[in-house]
Amino acid sequence: xxxxxDREAPKLWRKMCAEATVxxxxxxxxxxxxxxxxxxxxxxxxxxxGVHYIHRPGPLLLDSGYLLLPELGQDKSYISETVFSFMxxxxxLWTLHPFxxxxxxxxxxxxxxxxxxxxxxxxxxxxxxxxxxxxxxxNYHCREGxxxxxxxxxxxxxxxxxxxxxxxxxxxxxxxxxxSHMIFTLIFVRTYHKxxxxxxxxxxxxxxxxxxxxxxxxxxxxxxxxIVVGWYTVNLVAFFVDKKLPELPDRSSALSLLPLSTRExxxxxxxxxxxxxxxxSGANAN
Numbered sequence: 001x002x003x004x005x006d007r008e009a010p011k012l013w014r015k016m017c018a019e020a021t022v023x024x025x026x027x028x029x030x031x032x033x034x035x036x037x038x039x040x041x042x043x044x045x046x047x048x049x050g051v052h053y054i055h056r057p058g059p060l061l062l063d064s065g066y067l068l069l070p071e072l073g074q075d076k077s078y079i080s081e082t083v084f085s086f087m088x089x090x091x092x093l094w095t096l097h098p099f100x101x102x103x104x105x106x107x108x109x110x111x112x113x114x115x116x117x118x119x120x121x122x123x124x125x126x127x128x129x130x131x132x133x134x135x136x137x138x139n140y141h142c143r144e145g146x147x148x149x150x151x152x153x154x155x156x157x158x159x160x161x162x163x164x165x166x167x168x169x170x171x172x173x174x175x176x177x178x179x180s181h182m183i184f185t186l187i188f189v190r191t192y193h194k195x196x197x198x199x200x201x202x203x204x205x206x207x208x209x210x211x212x213x214x215x216x217x218x219x220x221x222x223x224x225x226x227i228v229v230g231w232y233t234v235n236l237v238a239f240f241v242d243k244k245l246p247e248l249p250d251r252s253s254a255l256s257l258l259p260l261s262t263r264e265x266x267x268x269x270x271x272x273x274x275x276x277x278x279x280x281s282g283a284n285a286n
Contacts, residue, residue, distance in 0.1 A: 012100070019099045026109040034109070037116025044123040048175040049163040051130055055174030057149040058136035065217040065224030066138075072218045074140045080215035084181050087208055091188040094196070104251045106195050114241075114248060118187045121237050126183065129229075130175045138220045142173035149173060179222045182230030185209050190238050195248065 027034070060066070072079065095111050098104040141148040148171040154160050189205045196202055213227045 015102070016099050023098075023107065023109050026107055030109055030113050033113045033116060037112075037120055040116075040120045040123065044127065044180075045163055046161070047127045047131070048172055048180070050160065051134075051174040052172055053151050053154070054134060055137060055142065055150065056134065057142060057144040057146070057173075060138050060143075060220075061135065061223060063138075063217075063223050063225075065227070066220070069214060069218045071220060072215070077140075077219045077221070080181075080212060080219050080221065083208060083212050083215060084185065087185055087188060087205070087212070091192065094192060098251070103197075105197060106251060107249065110248050111191065111195065114245070115187060115191060117241055117245070118191075118234070118238050119183065121241060122183045122187070122234050123180075125233060125237070126175075126178055126180065129177045133177070134174060135176050135223065137173040137176065138223055139173065140220065141171045176222060176226050178230040178233060179216060179226045181216060181221075182209075182213065182227055183234055185212050186231065186234040187238065190235070 095106070095108050098106060098108055137143070137149070140146065143149060186209060189209045192205055193202045213231070216222050217224055217227060
């Protein structure tokens with residue numbers, strides 16, 4: 001067993017290095033999209049924190065989801081976060097699988113470029129929506145009597161820019177329509193549905209997305225309208241983004257479907273790069 005591991009380790013290392021070479025070249029061409037997407041995550045967090053300053057607690061609104069789903073209670077609010085964390089972590093690991101496995105359809109950098117575009121467009125719509133109309137937060141820490149329901153006027157700009165970390169991320173109020181958790185969940189599920197290869201995982205992912213929706217409502221973290229609007233908005237955003245942008249290259253066609261600039265740069269070494277993309281080196285062939 002030890003001998004087998006010793007033999008396979010160099011192959012895995014060469015495979016990871018070969019994949020890194022390809023991904024770095026793609027990153028060099030697309031780093032602006034990745035960077036802009038990361039920066040906008042902070043801007044989105046800043047906007048969500050800003051709306052907390054104008055949040056005013058009040059009685060819960062009449063909600064059909066609250067009438068149909070029993071309340072989980074404050075002590076069980078971690079369940080929806082656990083499901084979300086599982087889906088988030090699973091998706092991140094899937095996007096990294098080309099570094100380890102020979103069979104692959106995606107390029108990690110290009111997938112994250114598309115994901116960030118979905119996220120930014122959806123989050124812009126979300127910011128506009130929750131600043132347009134303020135609803136009393138249904139979450140327990142947003143209700144009357146909670147010390148987190150109202151934020152005192154910031155003493156300086158740093159209080160706003162630092163988003164009152166970490167409590168500002170955990171105890172936000174006012175950013176309701178539509179659910180940020182559903183944005184990430186649906187984008188991840190849609191992306192795997194389109195570019196993943198395992199049918200049973202696709203079905204399980206959609207099932208988890210539905211369960212996550214019910215758990216968020218049962219935990220009273222959002223109103224039902226926040227979830228419903230999230231479902232059709234994110235799907236429509238992804239639909240129109242996919243219509244506007246070119247289709248992502250498929251790894252099964254290897255180098256022939258890489259972006260044109262990459263093919264030009266590596267044109268003199270096409271055969272070698274074809275072997276690298278599929279995790280095969282000259283030593284493995286022998």
